[in-house]
Amino acid sequence: MAPSHTPAPLQGLTSVVTGGSRGLGLLMADRLAARGSTVTLAARDPDELDRAADLLRARGRHGIRTAVCDVADRAAVRDMMRTAAHGRGGIDTVLACAGIIQVAPVRDIGAAEFERAMDGIFRGALHTSLEALPYLRESPAGGRLGLIGSVGGIVAPPHLLPYACAKSAVGALAEGLHAELAKDGVSVTAVHPGLMRTGSHLQAEFGGDAGREFGWFSALAGAPLVSMDAARAAERIVAAVERRRTRIVLTPAAKAAAVLHGIAPAATTRLTAVADRLLPAPTGTAGGLRKGRDTPPPAHPVAARLRAWGSALGDRAATAYNERPAAPRPQHR
Secondary structure (H helix, E strand, C coil): CCCCCCCCCCCCCEEEEECCCCHHHHHHHHHHHHCCCEEEEEECCHHHHHHHHHHHHHCCCCCEEEEECCCCCHHHHHHHHHHHHCCCCCCCEEEECCCCCEECCHHHCCHHHHHHHHHHHHHHHHHHHHHHHHHHHHCCCCCEEEEECCHHHCCCCCCCHHHHHHHHHHHHHHHHHHHHHHHHCCEEEEEECCCEECCHHHCCEECCCHHHHHHHHHHHHHCCCCCEEHHHHHHHHHHHHHCCCCEEECCHHHHHHHHHHHHCHHHHHHHHHHHHHCCCCCCCCCCCCEEHHHCCCCCCHHHHHHHHHHHHHHHHHHHHCCCCCCCCCCCCC
């Protein structure tokens, strides 16, 4: 007798991905849809959302919806969840991935950059979690919540301090929610990726000596021996949420850093101080962050070559994962 077909755990369920219009969020949405889940992509840019939905549908993914939503606005998140649940019988899986990356020495940023990081990353994850919980508790399949932190929230890297602070808070939120929601049948997975080749170097914001900051960041984010293929990372994250794992750390370098920090936190902090000496010096002028795609080329030829090499490594991912801005529409007279 042929074995009976067992549906995948996420087949026929309803999912929401915040930050789902590009990069890792888009790739996780693809993996959810591939498992037979209907998916709502939530992000702030409607044009970006439309392109993301078209990319997924071109891959044969069905049941894709989009919702324009700023996750820093809790009321907007509440409305988005209500819309996502409408006609679907509720919401079963939620992945919170929205956020921003700011790269600059702390002397070249102000409190506003920390506040923006907390709004977009931590408060975004908090609002998403709180507004999703009523639906996840009622899910017949048992709700699943995945919060995307970062190894940068475990070991704070220099020149990424606002990002690291916000991601650290997301990690604490995930651990606390896991403890409190287990009795409700809701699983919470804390996800701590290392560097991934998503093309995010074009969307990240850079300050200080912006051209050189872009150079080192794009080089590390695109280097195959240091960073991870983003599609592979997305598959592992969705599989971890599907299996209700408590925590997942991605990339060997991230795992090593997390273990070292747990065993010898003082030594780890001293190593990050050494790394800081290799990075561009502060300019001493706060403010003026700009997107990676808008940063000027560095004057030093070695830095310029590093920038060109690093950017080239991530450019293919940027195109594939909707990280590039749309081409201007032709003007008709």
